[in-house]
Amino acid sequence: MNNDSRFLFRYVVVSDTHVRPSVIDDSSPWPVNARANARARYAVELINRAAPAFVLHLGDVVHPLPSLSSYEDAISEAKEILAGLDAPLHVIPGNHDIGDKPMPGLPAAPVDAESIEKFRANFGEDWQAFEHGGCRFVLLNVELLNSGLEREQVQKAWLEAELARPFAGRTFVFTHYPTHILAPDEPSNYDNLDEPARSWLMGLIAQANVSAVFSGHVHNFFHNRVGGTDFYVLPSTSFVRQDYAEFFRQAPAAELGRDDAAKLGFLVIDVFEDAVVVHTARTLGLELEARGAAAGSTAEHRAMRQIPPVGWRGNRLGVNLRHDWAEVVKLPFNGPMDEFLRKEARNDYTLFNLVDFGVRKVRVPLRDFDDPSYRERLELLCELGIEITAFQFGIPGEATLSLVERHAAQIATFEIIAPWQERHALLAAIAARRATLPIRLALACITSSADGDTVGSQFAHYVSYGFSESRWEEIADFSRTSDAAGLIDAFVFTVPVREGVIGAVERLGRRARELGIGVNVNVRLASEIPSEVIDDDALIAARVAEAVIAACAWRDQDLFIDTFNSLDRGYFPRTGLCDRLLNPTPAGEVYRNLGLVLQDDDIGIGAAGAGDTLALEAAGEKLILVGAPGRQGLPSSSGWLLLGDGCHCIDVPEGHAGPLLACRREWLETRAPMMLPRGLASS
Structure with missing residues (x-):
């Protein structure tokens, strides 16, 4: 539109x-x-x-x-x-x-x-x-x-x-x-x-x-x-x-x-x-x-x-679509309606949530474009105004680059994940085709437990992607001394789950602008330990709130929350924006409601204050993000959000929005007294 x-x-x-x-x-x-x-x-x-x-x-x-x-x-x-x-x-x-x-x-x-x-x-x-x-x-x-x-x-x-x-x-x-x-x-x-x-x-x-x-x-x-x-x-x-x-x-x-x-x-x-x-x-x-x-x-x-x-144009914070989001299910023949045939239907509730939440950016494997059932749905996402980041592991060959080229109209960013030691070979592989790929190219390194320090016999079997902030100078040197500046539009960084989002995104963005390079950010909701469960609703909601604000405040970066649908089995379990019934979690409600409050306005962020508060300003309105301690020893820097002179609020842990004066007075006074605007206590 x-x-x-x-x-x-x-x-x-x-x-x-x-x-x-x-x-x-x-x-x-x-x-x-x-x-x-x-x-x-x-x-x-x-x-x-x-x-x-x-x-x-x-x-x-x-x-x-x-x-x-x-x-x-x-x-x-x-x-x-x-x-x-x-x-x-x-x-x-x-x-x-x-x-x-x-x-x-x-x-x-x-x-x-x-x-x-x-x-x-x-x-x-x-x-x-x-x-x-x-x-x-x-x-x-x-x-x-x-x-x-x-x-x-x-x-x-x-x-x-x-x-x-x-x-x-x-x-x-x-x-x-x-x-x-x-x-x-x-x-x-x-x-x-x-x-x-x-x-x-x-x-x-x-x-x-x-x-x-x-x-x-x-x-x-x-x-x-x-x-x-x-x-x-x-x-x-x-x-x-x-x-x-x-x-x-x-x-x-x-x-x-x-x-x-x-x-x-x-x-x-x-x-x-x-x-x-x-x-x-x-x-x-x-x-x-x-x-x-x-x-x-x-x-x-x-x-x-x-x-x-x-x-309303939706939410600038992107999401990872790890699960099968275009699955066709063969339903059992079972009356009273369809007693005599096996009906087929596609589970469209991920799409329903993308629309309801106002998601504007998604991240999927490039191979989804090779699957006809996914390809048709990806084209639909584009028609709905959703930008697609497609990622590929390893140095792309001719077939991969041809696939990207064929679907350049649907792919906003092509993200290449490769071992860092192969970076020069990667540049050589894409140099000849860069002119025919009129899309954004981003580079991420693979990160795993093999890269970290070992303690005794401890081994976590960790695999992810994205550079850590500690490797900034290494990236800066590579960008200055190679042809990467003419080929790579952005480098992908990861913010670990035990690190605050807003501070990391602000620092990365400031450094990137000074160097003249782009930055994408992977905001993890999972631990680096594959068996550790990250399921504290208040904590996840708070982290998502930070990421939504950061995505609005620093628009020259693409931020993705990982992940959209919850993982409650297998490895790296964590709560996402939707549960296993594809219904909104508290974090999903926060994502939607905070996006509606901010409405893509320019965000000004002040310094953290007493009581773990964060001052914001959007479209002339004053907002205060108030902290609530999370479990599991993880930082939490948001609890409730108030807009303006107390006319609206968002319960970040629970995800619901409504008029402040309809909220329970005793809740505000006992759990967030610093949030009451002057003169409101007696109203």
């Missing part, structure tokens, strides 16, 4: 609220369904905070099927809840609202004319099109497709005419059932649109150059790109479809994965003149009762999660 691109408008897409009746509801055996109404109220309030021009609901407004006696009561409840929206609402029907698609072997009765009329009486037309801000919005009743009902042909004729109509702006399409969840040619299953309607609709979408298609039904997030069209499948606000808990090699969340609350939410779409930016908005399973008060079990300072502001 062009930084000068003019903002046009914002809208919100929400799905699968599954509102239940006010009376006893026997339509689901799952306890979490009883929380759907309060979760929908919270979602409505959070949507209002986003201030959209309008809201689109993709169906399954209610949970009871039209044939049940509780259906009308649930409809009344849903209309009361959705009436709380400040913006106009457009609704299309889901299978719980009008009946399942006409496919043998499904658990509920198929759509019929009577259920459609019930929906229309309550929510208006079951399909429609409207224009706003130079864009066209096409809302469909896809349960009708393949049904053989008379109304199916009426909708098909209408849609063909609508999409054939010349239209100069963007077109967005909205459905309940997705056309597909993995590939357009996948077999029919409970979660996609069946043939022949699928190919017919996909053909119309391609011919009309539709910008994006948004669908619900699956209660999990997916993002595919076919041609020039983005296909989004939305999360739910009520519960997660627990059959997809098979994505994770970890015990499921509550109710066998159905109450995996961190995966609940909706999408916020910002439309600019030259771009469409999609934000995820987690609701975290938080609830509001009818009176509008936060549920009693919800911490007050968590009452409302921050929504990205218009124009």
Whole structure:
């Protein structure tokens, strides 16, 4: 997106609220369904905070099927809840609202004319099109497709005419059932649109150059790109479809994965003149009762999660994607939905988190570009505005350099990791091809326990990358006396886990500017001992907060936190920004919330003060980062962050943000008294 691109408008897409009746509801055996109404109220309030021009609901407004006696009561409840929206609402029907698609072997009765009329009486037309801000919005009743009902042909004729109509702006399409969840040619299953309607609709979408298609039904997030069209499948606000808990090699969340609350939410779409930016908005399973008060079990300072502001460009701190972030999983055949086939789906929750956290830089092995499944996803990351650093171990040969050259449009930095003694051979290998590689080249050395001092028989089996700060003069001499200055754009340094981030990055940056070279920084979260577990949430959150601030303060350096997803088995275990269920850890919440507070502003950093505090300034606002002692003998220089005159704060160990005056007064007074701005104590 062009930084000068003019903002046009914002809208919100929400799905699968599954509102239940006010009376006893026997339509689901799952306890979490009883929380759907309060979760929908919270979602409505959070949507209002986003201030959209309008809201689109993709169906399954209610949970009871039209044939049940509780259906009308649930409809009344849903209309009361959705009436709380400040913006106009457009609704299309889901299978719980009008009946399942006409496919043998499904658990509920198929759509019929009577259920459609019930929906229309309550929510208006079951399909429609409207224009706003130079864009066209096409809302469909896809349960009708393949049904053989008379109304199916009426909708098909209408849609063909609508999409054939010349239209100069963007077109967005909205459905309940997705056309597909993995590939357009996948077999029919409970979660996609069946043939022949699928190919017919996909053909119309391609011919009309539709910008994006948004669908619900699956209660999990997916993002595919076919041609020039983005296909989004939305999360739910009520519960997660627990059959997809098979994505994770970890015990499921509550109710066998159905109450995996961190995966609940909706999408916020910002439309600019030259771009469409999609934000995820987690609701975290938080609830509001009818009176509008936060549920009693919800911490007050968590009452409302921050929504990205218009124009938010994300977080400058990069992340390492060590895990398989594009894995396709074969799900077990297990009803009630797909009892008779082995459905395939890609686990897109790493992508979901990258979008939610506002990640702008990722680091992956160069070999990912040689894998078709990764390559397609890497191209998608680039389209989403995420810069890619691709690394390679060893002196690159002809095949490696050709691979880099072919994907130069997607690779922002090519990082070469090599033994330091081979540095001159490395320069010789890349010298002839440097002119054809119009990307940034970074050099890192391999570091291992073989390089360190041994004590008796102690041996740690340590392997990593990046120069230590103690080797600065060695790097400076090499840069001055060789051809590296004309070939290498940056050198990669590592900040060990027992070293403060801000001080190290400041020193490296100052020295690099004096010498005229670039610096990349690997911020380790792991120990140098492969069996030592680094899992102190407050400590990791504090370190991530420092790294976020450093990445904003010194923009001529690329910083990467290692790692994005937690490692809780194998070697060098440490907590990352996401846990093994791919839900945010406290450090992940800090990464996101602090990035939203700073909003890519210029950061001024003052000296550390009493009580292990650090003074900052961003966009004229005063901030104070306050220390809290970490376990494991590791330094921690951040606990809470306050913005301005106490109007906002971030709980760094827990990762939540909210108004300062909503936070517990006694917490501030007993644990961080130095943070209270003058005159606030009596407020």
